């Protein structure tokens with residue numbers, strides 16, 4: 309008999325050795341016996357912060373932990389699938405907000421909720437428990453979902469379950485959004501997406517790929533043919549270099565997403581040659597976030613000579629910062645599997661100029677920044693050090709500085725959808741936009757976020773659409 313977290317330590321299996329020479333998923337998974345022990349570390353607290361505060365999907369974490377501990381994996385899957393339509397995605401790529409708010413984490417290490425989720429869903433697939441859901445009654449209502457990222461897929465899944473006829477329109481060649489064309493294969497193998505798409509298709513969802521709404525097909529045409537439209541187009545506009553940075557037009561400067569998607573398309577056979585390669589190059593990644601770290605891992609696998617990731621913000625603390633106490637998501641330094649593979653990380657540096665030769669980039673010049681901190685100890689403005697400029701050699705520069713809003717041209721302009729001052733879609737509490745029968749969800753509403761939040765948003769929007777359709781039929 310285990311005495312939960314008092315006797316059992318959290319196991320962190322880490323990542324595969326030799327992983328940087330292939331594109332297979334890097335994370336090591338715990339065997340079933342260890343998963344049961346890890347689930348038994350859950351205290352079943354009176355107030356489940358993991359469920360009510362941490363997890364955007366409000367997963368029944370305590371309940372599935374109990375079922376796993378008692379070796380009832382099928383029951384655990386039934387609990388998980390109540391709230392989470394795609395646990396196979398979140399158990400691979402979610403930063404596990406739930407674990408940051410786990411009560412066990414106050415006195416010890418949090419329960420390994422994400423590893424447990426992975427065991428539950430993979431076991432369910434293995435045993436054939438994940439089946440298509442074909443609704444018994446059809447409402448006769450037609451819904452067009454525009455964009456097939458996690459928010460669009462989550463909306464499609466639920467709307468179909470509710471009996472509506474759902475067609476998902478996607479401008480890329482295949483569905484998945486950033487799950488497919490952003491997140492590298494070494495974090496999320498694309499067969500995992502295919503497996504879920506098969507279930508969605510068998511459940512009755514139709515996918516029309518290679519179709520950009522607002523360009524290939526007009527949005528007004530869709531409005532005539534469908535009873536409601538769900539705009540799930542993500543944030544497509546990458547942040548560009550400031551006008552004060554000279555040399556931005558040299559060859560060899562690319563957006564991170566173009567670099568990542570080229571490798572993903574190459575791996576799947578969608579293209580026969582890499583559009584951008586880091587092979588034998590000194591790679592400079594501008595932007596210290598997750599997308600930059602994905603570029604790092606991809607550059608290593610392509611055979612880069614060196615990889616440096618730079619960030620204007622100061623280096624975060626190694627442990628949870630006092631400004632984000634438990635159960636909040638901690639402000640702290642994050643080290644991904646890619647960072648552990650090598651390369652350099654620099655903080656508090658500001659890109660000043662890019663230098664080149666014969667039209668191609670050769671180096672970049674940076675200034676050191678001295679940061680000021682507010683009364684909470686958080687960075688609040690900087691001054692550049694005088695005479696502190698330095699150069700980094702680079703033949704390939706990847707811009708990974710985030711996204712600044714939805715693409716206005718095309719769909720958004722055609723429909724006249726209202727945007728917020730931050731250039732995201734302005735949506736009401738029920739996810740409706742200013743245009744009747746047009747709803748929106750995911751990053752296009754929230755701004756760049758997480759897969760788990762996009763899924764929640766897609767599901768919430770589906771509820772809004774369903775009640776709109778019910779009112780329309782009265």
Ligand SMILES: Cc1cc2nc3c(=O)[nH]c(=O)nc-3n(C[C@H](O)[C@H](O)[C@H](O)COP(=O)(O)OP(=O)(O)OC[C@H]3O[C@@H](n4cnc5c(N)ncnc54)[C@H](O)[C@@H]3O)c2cc1C
Nearest residue numbers: 455457458459479485486521541542750751757758759762
């Ligand atoms: C490189 C990268 C790595 C990431 N890694 C992680 C991670 O590890 N974990 C995590 O939780 N989050 C991660 N994220 C964030 C996460 O991927 C997003 O928050 C999430 O995908 C947003 O989902 P979405 O459905 O709103 O939009 P998207 O996933 O962006 O999907 C939008 C879809 O709409 C399509 N579309 C756009 N306009 C049209 C149109 N007019 N007609 C038809 N189709 C259209 C696009 O082609 C796209 O497929 C990452 C993001 C990036 C960029």
